Amino acid sequence: MASVFLGINDRTFTYSFTAGRSEFQGTGFRNPMDFALGPDDLVYVVNRSYESRSDGTRINLFRIGEGKEEYITEFGSYGDQPGQFIWPMAIALDKDTNVYVTDEWTHRITIFNKDGEYQRHWGIHGSGDGELDRPAGITISKDETVYVVDSRNNRVQMFSLDGKHLGQFGSAGEGEGEFNLPWGICLDKEGNVFVADWRNDRVQSFTSDGKWLATFGRPGTGGDCSIAREQGGMAYVDVPVGQFNRPTGVCVDDDGDIYIADWLNNRVQVLTSEGRFITEFNGDAALSALGIDKIKSNPDMIRQRNGVRDFTPEKVLWAPCAVRVDRRGRVMIADTSRHRFQVYQKNGEPVLV
């Protein structure tokens, strides 16, 4: 694990395991864009796939744990009819485990029950109150407010579970509380809202009713540690921290630490609630249980793998779109272009890595 410690040494993370494999149907994923954590280690995954293999566009339900990956079911399909989607982007669950999926092309939110049966959809294309233009991230609060990132309208809109418009905040721009094609969204345990301000290369946080609180990060890809140094830390290696290149997903754990999928930098960064850099994950993937099954059934692959000396290209994250932390401190990363999940463990006590 690539780590840079900048005075924040009371938290350690260890690579835990990799889950999933590349599949268009059934026991694997295809361009997982987002996922939602359900009860009993269940994970609902949005698979985008692509137009010429639209059979891979679906939601699938897995139980994910170390050494065990159980495929449960899949639902939804490519199209613009009820229960279908063209460009599915993000997913959220309400307290009854109903599943809400955004679609950036049809501009609507489709709702399934926990077993994947289509319930209804809502969302009208436009820029007026309650209308949507490219809905991306979605999250649902404890009081059942649905927050939808209304990307091309550069705002966040709030809805009831049945799609009644409740409010909105944000506008186009680069200033505080302004957005440029935002993508991911999450809530912390106090109900504050965090938005991945995608084309402004930053994350912003807000109160639950949309009052701006803070901005994290700035654009960048290369070798500038000035932010970390300004904040009193010491970099052991010269890597860019606190800089983002089109951040996609964001989540906050119960300690208030912020996890940001730094899409075009091919990593996930972890910041404190004050924005101090903690560490970054670049990827440590090993073979998943499903991956091992696949290889074992293809002896040619075994022979081919045995000749490879450097597996670095297979280990690293590639354009990750989403990150979530579960109640057990497992940091799950949707490794979108590798069609899998990489999972790290946030340790309660420091662990020698």
Place this chain on the structure above:
Amino acid sequence: MPDEKIALMAHLLRRAGYGASRDEIEARVAQGYDSVVEELLNPGDDPGIDEDLMYRAYPSYFDKAAIETGQTEWVYRMINNKYQLKEKMALFWHTILCAGDNKVDNARTTAIQIDKFRDMGMGNFKDMLMMLSTDPAMLYYLDNIESHKTAVNENYGRELLELFSIGVGMDNEFNYTEDDVKACARAFTGWNLAPTIPVFPYGRTPFEFRFDPADHDYGEKTFLGETGNWDGGDIVDIICKQPATARFVARKLYDFFVADEPPVPSWRLSAPRDLAAIQALEKAYFDSGYEITAMLRVLFHSDFFKDESVRFAKVKSPADVVIGTMRMVGDHTEPKPGLFFVAMEPKYMGLDLMNPPTVEGWHMGREWINSGSLIDRINFASSMLGNTDLPGVKKIVDRLMGLGDVPTSEQFLNGCLDLVGPLDLAEETRSQLTEHLDAGGALKHGTESERNDFTKRTGEALKMIATTSEFQFG
């Protein structure tokens, strides 16, 4: 008669790119021909499109699991790259330095080669050959991975000379011998690939070049009359200084941008159709130290390129038909569903991008046309141009309404031809189209009903123009 400046600029933008809307052509005329040429020859370092928006809409373009994904991404870039000549040069080199994914079977590796053609296409020819000689797709496609110090495979060495740089012959003489092929192949032994991570379980990983010194033939070689312990880099140096290489690059550029030349294998016995033009390009090649940009500068400023006789004298390639039509009608100018189906059209017309039929590439010119491809070409172009909901067609309708309150059929037809070319038609075809328009009554657009009818008839006229033989030329 069409405006000459418009006609010349349209010609430049068709050949040095995939055409342009009339608005852009007029803006470019105002900019000035020489300035436009310099802009084309000096593109920026940025990709010329908003790649982040593309990847957000099409995340599968990152890993390119299937060749169709790579083809679709390329078509998106062709339609939208503001540096059009970079895209045209990527296709130019792809039609010459052929590697096919049907053998490579690793779409991202194949697509990376196209990316290099795009980035280096107007650079130095020596750099291009060095890139090619270390390009994983090429080394795999032409079996250099099977070429060992103790068992040489001559495939890459042979094609490097025959099809990629020198050509079999010129001026009735052979350019190299079988011994040169063997020496060339020996010099590239050990230019190989690292073992590749297999596709299962996480998708493909692109191939990587690896030089294996233990498998390289360090022995003395005589190549094109020069003797030494040559390796691949030395071979490329020797190739680039050959007059035959200058001839090869010059004829290829002339063939692609000006007028059809016969295929390379016949060049030993067939002289260039315009020897003076080829010699001007050869001079630029040597004067500049093998710079492609210098050759293109000479070409685009030359009388032989600007001459009216070469305009609409080349059969459009399938890429010209598809991309040129898309740029004319203004569709897929930003990510949206449906691009895959557009991107497969060149294949249906005979140009399976990233999958050349052989290492010799495609037989171009009039060979693009056969009974099957012609139907596809006509159907595609007419369906697009006849769609009056598309923004580029709407602009054509608006401009035609500007011809007057009730343009005559002849004025209307001339307007249509001007806006899709400017294109000229044979007199018989023109008469038939005019008669058809006359039969439809006056072309009024004063009321909403008349405007709807005018728009509908514009779409019909454009569809008919797309079916003419003249429309097949660019």
